[in-house]
Amino acid sequence: MIIGLDVGGTHTDVVLVGENGLEKQVKVPTDTSALFNTVLTGLEKITENIPANQISHTVLSTTLTTNAIVQGKLSPAGMIVTSGPGIHPEAFRTSAHYIIVPGGIDHSGREIEKIDPEKVKAAADQLERAGIRNVGVVGKFSARNPAHERQIAEIVGDRFDKVFLGHQISGNFGFPRRINTTFLNASVYPVHRNFFEAVKKSLKQMGITVPIHILKADGGTMGLDTSIDFPGQSILSGPAASVMGSVAFAPDYTETLVLDIGGTSTDMAVLIKGVPLLAPYGVDINGYKTLIRALKTHSIGIGGDSRVRVENGELKIGPDRTGPAMGYGGTEPTPTDALFVLERSEGGDRDRAIQGIKTIAGQLGISVEEAAYEIFDETCREILAGARQMIKNINSKPVYTVKEVLTGYKVNPDHILVLGGPAAYFAEHFKNISGYTTVDTVPECQVANAIGTALSRTTCEITLFVDTQKGLATAPEEAFSETVDLNFTRQDAHRMASDLLNQKAIRLGANAKDIETELLEDLEFNIVRGFRLMGKNIRVKQQIKPGLIHEFKTISKKITDGCIQSE
């Protein structure tokens, strides 16, 4: 059985899934100021009366690193940066401890300015004097040639607790994003390491020594040990957890729009034949644009608890939330109150809800029932409008080849999957007003996020550059470099990348059965100098697709069957 734990804003869901489907679920309140206790309590409760040998592994999705960043509780990290021509690197300063040293690599990986060891030493001295313990080293075009970053790391030696090198964190281009990503990794490193070492220790005391995996923003997992070296990957895993929770129940033949309706907001994503779309570059968090792989999600400030009021004779919903619905003791009317009034939802105090909606009805000059319907309808419509906007954005992403322009592939989902608290009440209305063929709710949608966390597979990606003129194939992220001859082909590159990807996935904790690779980029160029063909420039990017582990089908079927039986 697998434990899946997802820390949410108000409560933490923990599930135990296995061959009988959802074996057990618990909910504990999230205490952000004592997150460790929250996680531990959740784990203790879920394993109560469960023999330790029945558990195969644990997957955790926490808000630890996300909160550290959002609340500005980062531990001070230093940066040593080199740059070549372009925008002045001062523009990308991350903090006071940001030192630019000589050195430069051009777009083709050639050295254009040497590293000055004395300047690097001086930078390290300065950081050390300032009490910095964790350092990031980033060079422009280090994803093409990491020599300078490695040289700097060597000069710095072991003077710091941890040195993060930009090229190891992402093989993608984007110098400012690489700086931010490396900085965030260095900044959350101590809190992440301390937290998960403590979790590991506590589980051990409970007699549970199974592998621990951490959920990433791309909906994949990584082993705990790997996460210590790449703590930034755990940022914003929350939205990914719910998307992965819907994957098990999404059709594998069409495109699906996933709507996760929460209290404050609705999170959206698109699945193509059951596979979630990735964001083009990476996570954006608290003003930091990063290279952290993430699922393409879109959030709008409309949810069950959004504040409803009338402004200039018009109904307004959200984006703010003042508290729970009036039916649950809140002070201002919300869409959830509208559901109580319409008797589509139970459990709240309907009289209080009516009281709230009455004010709105009065201002609009309509009956309470009409007002409730208006609010509910408008909420659904605004959510759908947000979804249309997201799909439009996805389809307006520029493409760089004639073939892609002319084939003009456009995302066009015909299926909606709804999850989140009030999912069931919304699904029916979406069906009436959206024009989508099918609208379903995710089974057990109250804990779908934790189920998604439990069932996610390990993901990773690899970027391989081949330059047959130089006779080199390199994957700087993997510290891989091999000589190739002029006859090296694109097919050879595919094979080489695929081997590297497999090795990497196993190293990160993947089960060989779950490795499903996909080409993300596949380009080949003639290198011509002086009108002569000198070689080929081949670029291949492959990934393990975000998806679920191979056992998921049995488990998700049981979950679906279980829901049907209980109805």
Added chain:
Amino acid sequence: MLKALNKTGLVFFPAFDWAISATHPEREERLLYTQDQVLEEGLFDIEGIQEFKSEVVDIKDVQRVHFSYPDEWRVMTESHFISAGGAKTIANAVIEKTVDNGFALVRPPGHHSMRVVHGGRGFCNVNNEAIMLEHLRHAYGVDRVAIVDTDCHHGDGSQDIYWHDPDTLYISMHQDGRTMYPGSGFTNELGGPNAAGTTLNIPLPPYTGETGFLYALNEVVMPVLDEFKPELVINSAGQDNHYSDPLTNMMFTAKGYAELTRILKPDIVVLEGGYSIEGALPYVNIGIILALAGMDYSHVIEPGYDPEKLKQTESVTETIKRTCETVKTNWANRETIGQRMRGSQKFAERRRNIFYDTDGIHETQHEALRLCPDCSGAIKIDSTSDRGAHILAIHIPRKACNNCRELGHQWFEESKPADYDMICLQDRIDDTYQVKNK
């Protein structure tokens, strides 16, 4: 956080799957390193810089500008439709004020394509700027526009299309035609009799450096623009004046291009040539984008840049000064020059031979222009190629008077299909294009 002072739009269409031929300078690899540099700099992440997806122009957009033989499909590839579409996308974003200015980083280029198209010339098949501009005029009613061409090669195609249009000021700065393809663009090429002075050429001697380019810009281009007062300034931004370009002999730099852009303040920039794909393009493009966005470009310095080596000689400086004087004088005397060209004739005629170097076609043209006192005049072009094509192309300009419009239709109706392989009428008043075939 980095922020652009101006909202700048970009269309990046490197056509990674299109080439004239495997080792041709206009091949897949051309914008590869530029893409790498743009992505590594994170330009698309800067607040205020917005990337747009290139659209595809339709046949009507092309027919508003060109007479294509045998037809548009056979003189263009898909990539040409997208490249021109990229320029159109940026133009729309600028005119609708979604952005303050924009740059279409597209290939293939277009400024050697003339009004009549039998094939490819100087790596160009259709004229991206003209297709874009005539779309703007048709869709948004734009009128007076200046095109400043800073490619190292004379933009003879753009010059040809706007030769008779007094509302389009075409200024080209390029390497002297005696030393460079296409061998035209001298100071005495000033436009047709109805549009004298709205074509200006500033041929620059080989080994012109930053000083020379900026001198011509400040001394001639800027004052002329001030006087012409265009609603829009378009820059045909070839990047082959760079000192590392393999096809030319100039000594311009990335920072120089950025400086030129800052001074010129173009509304729309369209990439033209430039074939130093590793040493120049990545840096020149970054420089232009930063300058458009109103950002600091002082750190955009090519590896190996040596200002001492790139200093132009005294004699180059002197030549440029003399050329600029001539151009200024011609501009000042444009009315008189026009009157002299028109004389008392009813029609102005010219015969020309045009060579399509990319496709190896020779064309002979006989052009007749009505010297109209009320408009820029109807145009009739009789064109024969050595491939055996004989076509008659009739152009009724955008602001044609009734007489010229009637004359254009009369020419079209009177022409006998038996005499030509194709007869076309471009009536810009009702935006139609008619073809009569044998």
